[in-house]
Amino acid sequence: MPAIAAPLAGTRLGRFNPAAKLAGAAIVMVGLLVTADLVTASVLLGSELLALPLAGIPLRAVLSRAWPLPVAAAGVAVANLIASDASRATTAAISLRLLAIALPGVLVFASTDAVDLADSLVQQLHVPARFAYGALAALRLLPLLSAQWATIHRARRARGIDAGGSALSAVRLFVSAVYALLIAAIRHGTRLALAMDSRGFDSRGPRTTARIQRVRGADWALAGVVLAVAGGANALAVVLGTWHPLLG
Amino acid sequence: MSAAVEARDWGWRHAGRRGWAVRHLDLVLQAGERVLLLGPSGAGKSTLLAALAGLLRAPDSGDEEGTLRVDGGPAGDATGRAGLVFQDPSSSLVMGRVGDEVAFGLENLAVPVAQIWDRVAGSLAAVDFKYPLAHPTDRLSGGEQQRLAIADVVAVSPGLWLLDEPTANLDPDGSALVLATLRRVLDASAATLLLVEHRVAPVLDLVDRVVVLEPGGGVVADGCPTAVFARQGRALRAAGVWAPGPAPARLAPPRPAGPPVVVAEGVVVDYPLAEMPALDGVDVTAYGGQVLAVTGANGSGKSTLALVLASLLATSAGRVRFVAGGPARPYAKWRPRDLVRWVGTVFQEPEHQFVASTVAAELAVGPRRTGMAGDASARRVGELLDRLGLVALAEANPFTLSGGEKRRLSVATALATDPALLVLDEPTFGQDACTWDELAALLAEQRDAGRAVVVVTHDADLVGALADRQIRLSAGRLEPSYAPVG
Numbered sequence: 001m002p003a004i005a006a007p008l009a010g011t012r013l014g015r016f017n018p019a020a021k022l023a024g025a026a027i028v029m030v031g032l033l034v035t036a037d038l039v040t041a042s043v044l045l046g047s048e049l050l051a052l053p054l055a056g057i058p059l060r061a062v063l064s065r066a067w068p069l070p071v072a073a074a075g076v077a078v079a080n081l082i083a084s085d086a087s088r089a090t091t092a093a094i095s096l097r098l099l100a101i102a103l104p105g106v107l108v109f110a111s112t113d114a115v116d117l118a119d120s121l122v123q124q125l126h127v128p129a130r131f132a133y134g135a136l137a138a139l140r141l142l143p144l145l146s147a148q149w150a151t152i153h154r155a156r157r158a159r160g161i162d163a164g165g166s167a168l169s170a171v172r173l174f175v176s177a178v179y180a181l182l183i184a185a186i187r188h189g190t191r192l193a194l195a196m197d198s199r200g201f202d203s204r205g206p207r208t209t210a211r212i213q214r215v216r217g218a219d220w221a222l223a224g225v226v227l228a229v230a231g232g233a234n235a236l237a238v239v240l241g242t243w244h245p246l247l248g
Numbered sequence: 249m250s251a252a253v254e255a256r257d258w259g260w261r262h263a264g265r266r267g268w269a270v271r272h273l274d275l276v277l278q279a280g281e282r283v284l285l286l287g288p289s290g291a292g293k294s295t296l297l298a299a300l301a302g303l304l305r306a307p308d309s310g311d312e313e314g315t316l317r318v319d320g321g322p323a324g325d326a327t328g329r330a331g332l333v334f335q336d337p338s339s340s341l342v343m344g345r346v347g348d349e350v351a352f353g354l355e356n357l358a359v360p361v362a363q364i365w366d367r368v369a370g371s372l373a374a375v376d377f378k379y380p381l382a383h384p385t386d387r388l389s390g391g392e393q394q395r396l397a398i399a400d401v402v403a404v405s406p407g408l409w410l411l412d413e414p415t416a417n418l419d420p421d422g423s424a425l426v427l428a429t430l431r432r433v434l435d436a437s438a439a440t441l442l443l444v445e446h447r448v449a450p451v452l453d454l455v456d457r458v459v460v461l462e463p464g465g466g467v468v469a470d471g472c473p474t475a476v477f478a479r480q481g482r483a484l485r486a487a488g489v490w491a492p493g494p495a496p497a498r499l500a501p502p503r504p505a506g507p508p509v510v511v512a513e514g515v516v517v518d519y520p521l522a523e524m525p526a527l528d529g530v531d532v533t534a535y536g537g538q539v540l541a542v543t544g545a546n547g548s549g550k551s552t553l554a555l556v557l558a559s560l561l562a563t564s565a566g567r568v569r570f571v572a573g574g575p576a577r578p579y580a581k582w583r584p585r586d587l588v589r590w591v592g593t594v595f596q597e598p599e600h601q602f603v604a605s606t607v608a609a610e611l612a613v614g615p616r617r618t619g620m621a622g623d624a625s626a627r628r629v630g631e632l633l634d635r636l637g638l639v640a641l642a643e644a645n646p647f648t649l650s651g652g653e654k655r656r657l658s659v660a661t662a663l664a665t666d667p668a669l670l671v672l673d674e675p676t677f678g679q680d681a682c683t684w685d686e687l688a689a690l691l692a693e694q695r696d697a698g699r700a701v702v703v704v705t706h707d708a709d710l711v712g713a714l715a716d717r718q719i720r721l722s723a724g725r726l727e728p729s730y731a732p733v734g
Contacts, residue, residue, distance in 0.1 A: 065447065106559075114344070114601075115343070115344060115345065115348060133342075133352075134309065136343075136344075137342050137343070140342075140343075140344055140386070141339070143386065144338060144339065147285075148536055148600075151595065151597075151600050154555065154560040154561065154595075154602060155593075155595055155600040155601040156584070156603065157559075157560055157584045158558060158560055158584075158587065158588065158591070158592075158593040158595075158618030158662075159584070159601055159603055159613055159614060159617070159661065160584045160585045160587060160588025160589070160614055160618065161582060161584055161613070161617065162584040162585070162601060162666075176603065178598070180599075183599070183647070184599075186338045188481075190335070191339040191340060192339050192340065192342070194303055194334075194340075195332075195334055195339070195340035195341075195342060196352075197341055198301045198302070198303055198330075198331075198332040199331075199342070199352060199353040199356055199400065199404075200328055200353060200356035200357050200404075201342075201352075201356050203357075204357040205354060205358060207355055207356055207358055208354075208359060208360060208364070209355055209357050209361070210347075210348070210351035210354070210355055210361060210363065210364045210365065210655050211348070211351075227474055233486060234487065235705070245561065
């Protein structure tokens, strides 16, 4: 198993430049953060859903990954209706905004290979290589740590240690297991950092990148279309008189 | 291009430590020399390698004395001049894909993109790597990962190769392949080599000079391998160095089986997301008064079998029965405090099983969990400290012990409740010759006391010295043709 799977990397969306996809998700977020109204949220969420087939993504693939989102949105809606005196329209707007902001984020990460993302962060967004590739390498430790977590629990069973039904012992046990995992994480992390530095990662000199991430016309088009839709949705809300600025 | 190394009264103290890891080291390596660096744990071998790789920089990472130079310049500036291969490939590979991994070092040296992929392909061919560039690095075996780490070094073609126990984590087959690869790539380059390896015999034909370090004492022997081992072989063995020599003698003739202790029947273990079951229908019985050795390549299911026999992992099919006593409920459902009374497990990495803040408290955990009274438990702890030579360390924190001491403590914790079954995963892994002797003697003693001892191991010497029966696993199944020892 690769450490971080990007199950939608093979789709049409997967072929866009990662920085362009991040920009698209950011535009949607800004478009929804400036206003809190039902029209903007519904238009954007509707456009996102309509764009799914164009991006080559089956709805089922989204639901299987992102099912907690609609559940959370519904939860927020129910809580609002019961516990506050918010109107139904406000409640619906809050839930739809949540979905419309979160869905692009899920799609970006599900369709982007972690290495491509790091490359693009460095090449297009000029994120320091030390940060981008350091974080990438750290991601590779996650499966190692999940194996360590299982081993720590087995070792405790072998030593005769259990909570014996007491909640306090259970908490104490959990804390000490987390501590053991932290020690393991630090040890693995230190080793990995040494390995990276021994290969010249710490040299302050220039660095090349073997994988070129290009920004093509299609990437500009993606950002442009998203900008147009987000702007259009806000404009429509203004025309319909539902636009409700959050600031000012 | 090969690099010359010169240490003049060199010393290094890691930041925050009181003692010097290396001190008063005088050593000259001519360009192109191939040197095996030996010495007991704590002699500072790894520190010297790290310094030559440019990883130690005073004053950030510690204090330095004297000078350490590579090609006349400070070792800390040696980026690209030295290539280091670590012991554990799983935490030294950086990237998730084979090609990106080899390219990483070239990127850091700012090699133009147009040259990178040719050099990557050439380096992978040099280590005889058959996988495509996009192959995930975590789907490689330990031996393959280590050959990939060698390709990483080949790609930047440094003048100085530094190898820190490159085969210590590998099974015998993987280890042989890695050494053959090293021989080939070193012969193709004129690079200087500095190699640290505990097991000397398999690497002797890679080197033309042996240097022995002593903790705090600098170089105590230096010369061609035959001369050094002829003169100092015995002294080296006594200091814990694995000098070449005959395999350790058998500790006692093989014993007949006592009563059965744990019985595994048709055991299948499926890990989630794995393509193949880790164990696929294994039947095995461990008997009291016998050492059962479980061998096989990495990934053959040995460690999984150890976990199942110790009731630390549920089976997907089949069952494991503990027949030497204990509660009536099924073995897999025993409560931890019952388990620790009857079964002692020693994990591959001792730290995993440490839960207390002093050695004495660590030893008392098992006895107290089984309900032993305070004074009886204290008596038991005293006996164990005494038997395992840990008395002086009773109040030390287990995490601060040396590798050999941690190993002895982890075995002692497993013995504390006088269990009927002892399960050990690679107990001799990475240990120097002295700790090895102690462990082998201790396990023989446990066997003679009537316990069933199950040892998962790659260590052919340990099997030869101790095993009364041997089973060999291959892809989760017992190798039927495998002849038991004795």
